Amino acid sequence: MRHFLLLALIIVLPGAGFSQEYKYVEQADSLLHIFLSNDQNQTEALLESLKNFDGCGTTCMEDRQKALVFLWELSRFDKRFDKNRIHIAQLISEHYSNHLQRDLVFETLLFCKTYYKQNNDSGHLFQSLYHLTGFYFQDEDYEKALSAGKEALDIVNYDTLSFQSGLITSLLNNMGLIYYFENELDSSVVLFDKAIAIAHSNSDSSWFGLLAGNKSLTMLKMGDTLEALRLLETDIKMSLKYQMDFSALNAMGSKLNILNAMNQKRDAQIVHDEMLAIINDFPLDTLSFNSAYLALANYYENEGNYNEALKYRKKLEVSQLHEKEQELKKKKDVEHQLFISSHYDRSLQDYLKTYNEQKKKWRVAIFVSIILMTFLVVYVFMILKKNKLMRKINNQNDQLRNAFEDIEKANEIVVKNQQELHIQSVQLIEANKKLAEFDNFRQATTNMIVHDLKNSLYNIISLSAGNPDKDRMEVINETSKKMLRMVLNILDIRKFEEAKLQLRPTQVKLLDLIQESISDLELSFKNKSLTVEVKSQETIVINVDRELIKRVFENIMLNAVNHSAESKKIVIRTGLIQDYVRIEILNWGPVIPSDKQEVIFEPFAQAEPSKGEIRSTGLGLAFCKMTVNMHLGAIGVESDPEKPTCFWFTLPYTPETLKEETLNEQSIDFSNNISELATEIHKLAPHLTILKSYDVYEMSKVLSVLKKFNPDGNKAAMEWKTELEKAVYHCNNDRYRELVNLLS
Numbered sequence: 001m002r003h004f005l006l007l008a009l010i011i012v013l014p015g016a017g018f019s020q021e022y023k024y025v026e027q028a029d030s031l032l033h034i035f036l037s038n039d040q041n042q043t044e045a046l047l048e049s050l051k052n053f054d055g056c057g058t059t060c061m062e063d064r065q066k067a068l069v070f071l072w073e074l075s076r077f078d079k080r081f082d083k084n085r086i087h088i089a090q091l092i093s094e095h096y097s098n099h100l101q102r103d104l105v106f107e108t109l110l111f112c113k114t115y116y117k118q119n120n121d122s123g124h125l126f127q128s129l130y131h132l133t134g135f136y137f138q139d140e141d142y143e144k145a146l147s148a149g150k151e152a153l154d155i156v157n158y159d160t161l162s163f164q165s166g167l168i169t170s171l172l173n174n175m176g177l178i179y180y181f182e183n184e185l186d187s188s189v190v191l192f193d194k195a196i197a198i199a200h201s202n203s204d205s206s207w208f209g210l211l212a213g214n215k216s217l218t219m220l221k222m223g224d225t226l227e228a229l230r231l232l233e234t235d236i237k238m239s240l241k242y243q244m245d246f247s248a249l250n251a252m253g254s255k256l257n258i259l260n261a262m263n264q265k266r267d268a269q270i271v272h273d274e275m276l277a278i279i280n281d282f283p284l285d286t287l288s289f290n291s292a293y294l295a296l297a298n299y300y301e302n303e304g305n306y307n308e309a310l311k312y313r314k315k316l317e318v319s320q321l322h323e324k325e326q327e328l329k330k331k332k333d334v335e336h337q338l339f340i341s342s343h344y345d346r347s348l349q350d351y352l353k354t355y356n357e358q359k360k361k362w363r364v365a366i367f368v369s370i371i372l373m374t375f376l377v378v379y380v381f382m383i384l385k386k387n388k389l390m391r392k393i394n395n396q397n398d399q400l401r402n403a404f405e406d407i408e409k410a411n412e413i414v415v416k417n418q419q420e421l422h423i424q425s426v427q428l429i430e431a432n433k434k435l436a437e438f439d440n441f442r443q444a445t446t447n448m449i450v451h452d453l454k455n456s457l458y459n460i461i462s463l464s465a466g467n468p469d470k471d472r473m474e475v476i477n478e479t480s481k482k483m484l485r486m487v488l489n490i491l492d493i494r495k496f497e498e499a500k501l502q503l504r505p506t507q508v509k510l511l512d513l514i515q516e517s518i519s520d521l522e523l524s525f526k527n528k529s530l531t532v533e534v535k536s537q538e539t540i541v542i543n544v545d546r547e548l549i550k551r552v553f554e555n556i557m558l559n560a561v562n563h564s565a566e567s568k569k570i571v572i573r574t575g576l577i578q579d580y581v582r583i584e585i586l587n588w589g590p591v592i593p594s595d596k597q598e599v600i601f602e603p604f605a606q607a608e609p610s611k612g613e614i615r616s617t618g619l620g621l622a623f624c625k626m627t628v629n630m631h632l633g634a635i636g637v638e639s640d641p642e643k644p645t646c647f648w649f650t651l652p653y654t655p656e657t658l659k660e661e662t663l664n665e666q667s668i669d670f671s672n673n674i675s676e677l678a679t680e681i682h683k684l685a686p687h688l689t690i691l692k693s694y695d696v697y698e699m700s701k702v703l704s705v706l707k708k709f710n711p712d713g714n715k716a717a718m719e720w721k722t723e724l725e726k727a728v729y730h731c732n733n734d735r736y737r738e739l740v741n742l743l744s
Contacts, residue, residue, distance in 0.1 A: 047087050051095050065100055068092055072104070086115050090124075093131055102139075109135060123164070126156050130167050133174060142178045149175045165202045169195045173211060180218050188218045209238025213251050220258070229258060245278050246289070252278075253295030260302045272299055290319050503545045503630060510540040510581065514572055517553035524561045525570075535573035540581055542651055547732075548627045549651070555620035556585050556647050563589035563645070571644070580633070581653040586646050592639040601625040601635065624649065691740050695733065702728050
């Protein structure tokens with residue numbers, strides 16, 4: 001028990017000295033206590049409360065001034081105040097600039113500017129430069145005021161900085177007045193106009209009157225009397241709206257002087273009456289209406305009413321005398337503040353001396369505390385050593401109990417692990433089962449694809465024997481295209497699944513796309529004596545990937561051919577439904593069961609074929625679904641015994657007019673890049689003759705030649721190679737010939 005009392009004594013002694021450390025300055029004691037508490041929330045609340053001057057009388061203000069000066073000086077050498085130094089500087093420069101010495105305010109302004117610039121804090125840096133501009137403006141140091149103002153406007157986009165629009169408007173107004181005083185009238189007008197524009201954009205009408213009045217001074221000085229009158233009228237209107245009668249009287253006085261000079265007596269009489277109506281509402285000694293009294297005196301002199309003129313001259317003299325008295329009182333207050341600051345500086349020096357002596361005492365106290373702490377550690381160590389044997393025995397007993405508990409826990413873990421192994425074993429069996437099913441499915445699918453490709457190859461081999469006639473050549477061509485579509489479906493479905501296929505949308509007439517697809521399948525229709533009927537508007541234009549959507553038409557129509565009886569009709573019709581175009585392909589084939597209508601759009605899935613029907617891989621409809629979905633459309637089938645089977649799909653539609661030039665946007669025009677192509681095409685010259693001899697369907701041969709061609713950074717040549725490869729992949733023989741012949 002005794003060693004705990006000793007430890008408490010060691011802790012309490014330094015704390016007692018710490019609490020008295022800053023007691024020397026009583027006025028700042030409460031502020032110091034909060035700052036040194038390291039309670040950031042309490043510190044921020046204190047700084048915020050010091051911004052409020054309500055209820056703070058003379059004694060309160062003097063205490064605050066002394067405390068702030070003390071804290072600022074103390075922060076120079078006490079590192080505990082580093083994190084609060086910027087807050088103190090900001091408080092002095094922005095809220096106590098009229099209550100403290102000008103040198104101190106200027107010092108804190110420069111500190112804020114440097115601090116925020118080093119920390120890349122453009123928002124607070126702008127505010128510091130704004131206040132620094134006002135400081136120079138009050139001291140009539142216009143050159144430095146303009147320099148600080150320009151720096152402030154350079155670091156922010158003042159056209160979009162809405163949260164500081166009021167400060168920007170005020171800054172532009174002050175700079176405009178400086179240019180006015182320096183007789184740089186054009187620059188003054190530009191800045192006033194910018195300030196007015198910002199006030200308009202933020203609907204800050206309270207600024208309109210002041211800005212209009214200040215700009216009127218510049219316009220009057222430039223000789224534009226009419227514009228000055230217009231601006232003064234705006235100033236008067238806004239001042240009256242916001243009940244700023246003093247500002248309104250100043251503007252009316254300026255307007256009355258201008259009208260007297262222009263000898264416009266009727267308008268001058270109206271302004272005179274308005275001014276008297278406002279002045280008569282106030283007691284004689286309430287406000288100083290210097291400019292209004294002077295304007296009225298001039299007005300009466302101009303009218304020859306010298307008694308009234310003399311009356312307002314006397315009022316002017318009384319008002320000016322009152323202002324001089326106020327200035328004298330203000331000067332005495334400033335001198336009093338300087339006296340307080342200088343007296344407080346001497347007190348501060350005495351405090352710093354006491355503080356250094358206190359630090360020496362602290363070092364001694366810390367040294368004694370270390371010795372006492374060492375003694376306490378040794379004392380506790382001896383007690384621990386004395387009881388070591390007893391603790392060892394108790395520990396052994398505890399270890400035995402813990403060992404039994406560990407054995408029980410280990411048994412529970414073994415049982416739990418066995419259960420988890422059983423669950424994993426079951427999961428592994430299920431996974432192996434699914435893997436075997438997938439392998440069987442893959443093998444069956446592969447056999448089916450090989451079977452389809454084999455049949456098509458038999459057709460090609462048998463029909464190409466001997467001297468084939470025209471009909472046989474058409475069959476060879478159609479069969480080859482069928483095989484190619486099958487291979488492209490496989491490749492594109494894999495690209496869809498790997499998210500590598502990208503759309504190349506372009507505007508295309510829907511009817512043209514349908515007719516091209518019918519033309520490519522003409523032989524398939526002829527072989528089964530099928531007729532095709534198209535019901536579509538010629539004006540429908542869609543924005544799609546032309547090649548992919550064309551293959552959608554071909555796959556669905558080929559599916560209709562395979563499942564239609566001979567000598568039947570296939571109907572293609574289109575219609576608009578809100579923001580989509582719906583395409584329907586109807587055939588008179590067997591009914592698709594309802595449970596298969598969704599499955600047939602999945603890869604390698606198909607409805608059971610009827611007797612005599614052609615069995616396919618099931619990839620065509622899967623490709624169609626993926627392509628339509630990628631175009632943000634939908635696809636489905638409707639099959640009913642009483643009606644023809646209807647395969648339908650939708651595509652987004654926005655009414656547009658198809659321009660001729662959009663038809664040419666499907667491919668790049670190289671006619672303007674011949675010279676750029678010529679710098680690289682010579683590398684391909686040895687193979688150009690070979691490319692001309694090949695057909696687009698000889699894909700592997702063409703691609704092997706293109707593989708040897710490396711444009712080496714030539715953009716036009718790279719695009720030419722890419723376009724040629726695209727023509728080969730899409731079997732576009734016309735485009736292939738166009739690109740190859742381009743280099744002849």
